[in-house]
Amino acid sequence: MSPHNLTPENKLTRITGLLSRHDFHHMGTEIIRSNPDHQFAILVMDIANFKSVNVLCSRQKGDELLIYIADFLRNYWNGLALVSHFRADTFAMLIPFTDKQELADLALAIHDHIDAFDLPFKILPSIGICIAPSPDTPANNMCDYATMAMKSIKGKFYAKYAFFDESMFNQLLEEKQIENEIINGIKANQIQAYIQPKVDMRTREIVGGEALVRWLHPTAGVISPGRFIPILEKNGLIIEVDFVVWTQVFSWISDRLKAGKRVVPISINISRMHAYDPVFKDRLIRLSREYEVPPSLVILELTESAFLSNTSIMYKRMVELRDYGFSLSMDDFGTGYSTMTMLKDQPVNEVKIDKGFIDNIEDTHAQVILNNITSMLKQLNKKIIVEGVETPFQQDFLVEHDCYNAQGFLYHKPMPVAEYEKLLDS
Numbered sequence: 001m002s003p004h005n006l007t008p009e010n011k012l013t014r015i016t017g018l019l020s021r022h023d024f025h026h027m028g029t030e031i032i033r034s035n036p037d038h039q040f041a042i043l044v045m046d047i048a049n050f051k052s053v054n055v056l057c058s059r060q061k062g063d064e065l066l067i068y069i070a071d072f073l074r075n076y077w078n079g080l081a082l083v084s085h086f087r088a089d090t091f092a093m094l095i096p097f098t099d100k101q102e103l104a105d106l107a108l109a110i111h112d113h114i115d116a117f118d119l120p121f122k123i124l125p126s127i128g129i130c131i132a133p134s135p136d137t138p139a140n141n142m143c144d145y146a147t148m149a150m151k152s153i154k155g156k157f158y159a160k161y162a163f164f165d166e167s168m169f170n171q172l173l174e175e176k177q178i179e180n181e182i183i184n185g186i187k188a189n190q191i192q193a194y195i196q197p198k199v200d201m202r203t204r205e206i207v208g209g210e211a212l213v214r215w216l217h218p219t220a221g222v223i224s225p226g227r228f229i230p231i232l233e234k235n236g237l238i239i240e241v242d243f244v245v246w247t248q249v250f251s252w253i254s255d256r257l258k259a260g261k262r263v264v265p266i267s268i269n270i271s272r273m274h275a276y277d278p279v280f281k282d283r284l285i286r287l288s289r290e291y292e293v294p295p296s297l298v299i300l301e302l303t304e305s306a307f308l309s310n311t312s313i314m315y316k317r318m319v320e321l322r323d324y325g326f327s328l329s330m331d332d333f334g335t336g337y338s339t340m341t342m343l344k345d346q347p348v349n350e351v352k353i354d355k356g357f358i359d360n361i362e363d364t365h366a367q368v369i370l371n372n373i374t375s376m377l378k379q380l381n382k383k384i385i386v387e388g389v390e391t392p393f394q395q396d397f398l399v400e401h402d403c404y405n406a407q408g409f410l411y412h413k414p415m416p417v418a419e420y421e422k423l424l425d426s
Helices: 006-016 021-034 051-056 059-074 100-115 138-150 166-187 227-233 238-258 272-276 280-290 311-324 341-346 363-378 391-399 417-424
Strands: 039-047 080-085 090-097 125-131 161-163 191-200 207-218 221-223 266-270 298-300 327-333 350-353 383-386
Touching: 006 059, 006 280, 021 039, 021 080, 021 090, 021 138, 039 100, 039 138, 051 059, 051 350, 059 080, 059 090, 080 272, 090 100, 090 138, 100 125, 100 161, 125 138, 138 161, 138 166, 166 191, 166 207, 166 227, 166 238, 191 238, 191 417, 207 227, 207 417, 221 227, 227 238, 238 266, 238 272, 238 280, 238 298, 238 417, 272 311, 298 311, 311 327, 311 363, 350 363, 363 383
Parallel strands: 125 161, 207 266, 266 298, 298 327, 327 350, 350 383
Antiparallel strands: 039 090, 039 125, 080 090, 191 207, 207 221
């Protein structure tokens, strides 16, 4: 085969001399099946910040690191053990063992060897380990399980390896079940917007609301977003679920306007996955036009993570949406490491102060911090919403310091749109 005709995977194996992923899966499955008297495990290793080696050192240095790792792993390659180079910085090993501690010791030995490589900074290998539950278990399934264990600790300096266990397996089953059911849930109108009112704490008058997604499952009942949103963000389905909620909000506001009823701005959440959605801006503008809803009545809530990927593209889209008439809100202010940078650089109109800042508001240190935050936001002419107000003391302190708008269980929990509408009309 000509070097120019090599696949990316074959190019990797040409660099390190290890098995390709396909050969590893095929040969590994056969070895496990043919040796039922042995215990086998698969280790999958990935390096959290490998790209920095290529960028800060050189591509040649990155290749040297890959060869260095491959040469060490090759020492374990024998009749019943295999070593593979899956992709980039991902390696896999099939190895027989008699005691679980052997696997832990091997993972630590791999760490120590990589740590000895000459680099001006530290890299963090993460290793996931899956023990074959039976001789009939395919190697590719074990690789998936080991990868899941590896991802559970990737980038954590204090964790060097993790075993795939029953809790991870149950999590995997739940994720697959949610993935399989959510599409039908969308078609069956099970995805519904709930709204949590925003109030003026001085009068308790409703001044707005935040649309929150709920899954009204036919057998499991109301499923909170904490169970399914992280899973949908992994597979990208959150984009379609968000669009369902957005459409319901625009439709509801449109109906209120046509009926001549009171309307207040409603916030909708923008997932970080929309940074990868090229039509997300156009969808919002189309909804505004289709339902004849002024964009000023819809507030776009973004968390810090929405800007961590494709920063320049996301920033451009947000500026365009703001210029079109939408208001932008920064959610969970103060919980991320680059919040101040976002506040300086991003075009937000409103800031939502995270409830963590008021949970212990009786403490004088917490009061000083909150006072300075609100003072800074006022000087920047940002509208302030405080999340998670639950006690009269919190309310009184905030009002005394000129923070008037809030969400929290002291006033209202998230509720179905019909219930919110009755509350608004009353």
